[in-house]
Amino acid sequence: MKRYRIGIIGLGAMGSGYARVLAANPRWELAAACDLRPERLQWAATLNPALRLTQDADDLLRDPTLDALGLFTLADIRPRLLSAALRHGKHVIAEKPIAATLPEEQALLAEIEASPCLVAVNLFNRNAWYHHEMQAFIRRGEIGHLAALIISHQAAGGLMPTEGHQPEGPPFHDCGMHYVDVARWYAESEYDRWDAQGVRLWAWKDPWWVTAHGAFRNGVAFNITQSFAYGQLAKDKVVRCGMDVIGALGVIRMSHDFSQVTIEYHGVNTTERKVGPYGGKKLDVLCEKFAASLDAGRSLDLPLARDSVVASAVSQAMLDQATRHAPVVGAPEELERILAHRRELRRARS
Numbered sequence: 001m002k003r004y005r006i007g008i009i010g011l012g013a014m015g016s017g018y019a020r021v022l023a024a025n026p027r028w029e030l031a032a033a034c035d036l037r038p039e040r041l042q043w044a045a046t047l048n049p050a051l052r053l054t055q056d057a058d059d060l061l062r063d064p065t066l067d068a069l070g071l072f073t074l075a076d077i078r079p080r081l082l083s084a085a086l087r088h089g090k091h092v093i094a095e096k097p098i099a100a101t102l103p104e105e106q107a108l109l110a111e112i113e114a115s116p117c118l119v120a121v122n123l124f125n126r127n128a129w130y131h132h133e134m135q136a137f138i139r140r141g142e143i144g145h146l147a148a149l150i151i152s153h154q155a156a157g158g159l160m161p162t163e164g165h166q167p168e169g170p171p172f173h174d175c176g177m178h179y180v181d182v183a184r185w186y187a188e189s190e191y192d193r194w195d196a197q198g199v200r201l202w203a204w205k206d207p208w209w210v211t212a213h214g215a216f217r218n219g220v221a222f223n224i225t226q227s228f229a230y231g232q233l234a235k236d237k238v239v240r241c242g243m244d245v246i247g248a249l250g251v252i253r254m255s256h257d258f259s260q261v262t263i264e265y266h267g268v269n270t271t272e273r274k275v276g277p278y279g280g281k282k283l284d285v286l287c288e289k290f291a292a293s294l295d296a297g298r299s300l301d302l303p304l305a306r307d308s309v310v311a312s313a314v315s316q317a318m319l320d321q322a323t324r325h326a327p328v329v330g331a332p333e334e335l336e337r338i339l340a341h342r343r344e345l346r347r348a349r350s
């Protein structure tokens with residue numbers, strides 16, 4: 001089997017995860033890595049001393065020996081890199097969103113769809129074993145016609161205001177686009193209408209807690225609540241993450257705590273409780289599928305740029321609507337306390 005040579009640009013939180021996975025996968029040769037920060041390059045050298053390291057992304061774009069590039073910077077510089085990668089005939093694994101603004105995303109999508117190169121975007125839920133199992137349960141008719149999806153992704157682990165991801169925007173876009181995508185994937189339909197509400201916690205300019213409900217064109221109803229304002233200063237942290245998939249006849253209840261996934265199947269023929277690993281961002285699955293897709297010369301169930309652009313556009317529209325009427329709750333001093341607490345937790349971990 002062919003071993004593909006890949007170079008990665010961006011060795012931050014996500015890029016380091018990909019670097020580890022690619023270095024450990026026999027289908028891939030992690031050949032080059034790029035970051036502006038010398039300390040990240042030093043870290044990458046510990047994975048493979050033969051790795052070509054550079055602070056200039058153009059070195060990787062011009063390297064004719066690379067089959068593929070991984071674009072794991074923030075979204076603001078991704079369009080230039082992605083466009084250049086396609087011009088140089090390179091396949092791409094990109095982080096989401098593919099750009100920082102909708103017009104740029106749409107222009108890039110047209111380039112991607114006109115290119116012979118393969119582009120996968122890391123909508124990680126689409127690589128999750130538990131979603132594939134739950135969808136198989138639905139296809140077997142166990143819950144009857146799909147009626148409603150209730151999704152919650154509320155935790156204290158995500159970024160707070162000022163901590164990063166400015167080009168990606170507030171959590172309902174940065175992270176919420178994943179759950180906007182999940183609902184659309186299950187519904188197998190396009191969004192039709194919605195109402196979104198948010199709360200501008202700590203008097204921050206953007207709502208850090210947002211809920212949206214509405215319906216798809218085929219009638220499936222949804223409710224998506226996303227927030228990183230879920231007990232930030234609680235002595236013992238908790239999460240509320242998972243989804244109810246409600247059918248005309250049965251129901252599936254899934255929840256996770258970022259370590260373990262629990263699925264309760266209540267179908268017409270089957271009642272079952274299943275527990276399994278959450279599996280983080282499933283980068284191993286994505287990299288494996290990407291290699292298999294390159295072998296096949298076509299996408300084998302890869303999460304695609306079109307799905308990412310739709311999810312980004314809809315989550316941004318929901319966020320904009322929520323922002324327009326969001327009441328202020330709390331005060332800036334509370335945010336300062338939270339940021340100080342989080343700095344302390346990071347110090348204790350390092």
Ligand SMILES: NC(=O)c1ccc[n+]([C@@H]2O[C@H](COP(=O)([O-])OP(=O)(O)OC[C@H]3O[C@@H](n4cnc5c(N)ncnc54)[C@H](O)[C@@H]3O)[C@@H](O)[C@H]2O)c1
Pocket residue numbers: 009010011012013014015034035036037040055057072073074075077095096097122123124164165168174281
């Ligand atoms: N799919 C997911 O579930 C998921 C989760 C978290 C983050 N993300 C996405 O991944 C992307 C990266 O997020 P992150 O948290 O790793 O960010 P990060 O800030 O930790 O890492 C970004 C890295 O890119 C580097 N960089 C910036 N400009 C560069 C340039 N011109 N050339 C080379 N390197 C450059 C930075 O030095 C930094 O190391 C974001 O777009 C984010 O939205 C996706």
